[in-house]
Amino acid sequence: MFKYALTRWRYIGLVSSLILVFASILSVYQNGLSMSIDFTGGTIIDVQIQTLLNASDLQMMIHGSLKDTLIIRNGAEPGLWQLVMPANSIMTDPYQIVSTVSEQFSLPVTLVQASVVGPQVGEELFNQGGLALLAASLSIMGYLAIRFEWRLALAAIASLIHDTILTFGLLAFLGIKIDLNVVAGLLAVIGYSLNDSIVIADRLRDVLRAKPDMSIYANTDLAVRATFARTLVTAGTTLFIIGCLLVLGGEALYGFSMTMFAGVLTGTWSSVTIASTVQELLGLSPEHYQTKPDLVDDMP
Structure with a gap:
């Protein structure tokens, strides 16, 4: 058991997320992804x-x-x-x-x-939608690799994969047909799901530099607490707007709004349970963000 209460709850959340990921994969395997006429013709x-x-x-x-x-x-x-x-x-x-x-x-x-x-047009739309998702994911991975230390970058990518799998699992469970609107929602989810993860990673990087004597668990807890209020306000207002669209948008926007709602919800959850714990499991420590002194050769 960890010394810090928030750390314990973060790791309990990590286990819960892994269970949800397994359930989502099982849902996709059993129910399949229902493709709309946009892709099947x-x-x-x-x-x-x-x-x-x-x-x-x-x-x-x-x-x-x-x-x-x-x-x-x-x-x-x-x-x-x-x-x-x-x-x-x-x-x-x-x-x-x-x-x-x-x-x-x-x-x-x-x-x-x-x-x-036509079937050929549907296949082309499917390929273009897949390429758009792939390009967005690779671009984000490249950005994270440049901006953060590799452990923080991998933690954010793990959070993105978690959010995507859970969203697909919900779509399969509800039997929502995947059309161009859902693909647009998935693209938005890919961007939004990293929002809180990057905010926490930025704050953690500053804390690691300012408090090198504290453990990684204490530093992470401090970063999560410092950004938690901002996370709740941002997620709450976003979910309120998407919820209105989900209720009042009608059947034409149901797939898009449900995808966005699930993505924002899982993205907020994973920023604490995935992004802030995976980097600890990978061995991140305050030493990785300390400025190394320049080595100067002694002159005779």
Whole structure:
């Protein structure tokens, strides 16, 4: 048991984070990541239907050949709806789909517009999204390697990996389809998840230089306490805004806002449980940030 109470709680949090990482990997393995039409290809048909029913009620009314393929989503405005058909569906003609839906609903359905995403376009979007995530991660790693001592840099990278895995695990558990909005949310999470880690690392670097006689555990606890109020205020205000977007943004922004909410929450948590503990396990000490005296040759 460690001498400092905060250190003990930080390491308990580290164990909890490792359990959550294992659960997230298991969630992705069992449930898989559901890719949206942006990446798999298909047809999106915007229609107008004057009804008081919601999307779930309309979805239950679908039967026949469209039952297992057609997905109904809320549109941008009341009375507007989106009919989503995957690329491998039997029925692909928008007019035929609208006519069939109108018959099954016993309601007039007006075609507004239809857009088709081909499999090749979906594959290109998937590759570009992956390259964007990779480029952002490599850029951040390069920045950390230049700015901090390698132990602090690896701790921040471990925190980033932790946040990404937990976010993917939540997306898989909730069955949220990964579309371009979710990729944008992931890019934002990659940047934000390092925010608190870098703040704590900056503060710890200053403390290590100012208090070389204290142990690494005491120095880390002091850095965490010094930045804790700032972390809570920043995370709290950010989560409040994202929470409003999550509740009021509608289905179109649900994946993006949920990704951001999970990323900010895990990023705040990991800055204390991952970033501030991994560097201790790697052997960081105050000596690594002490100025070494210049060696001057003795002159006769």
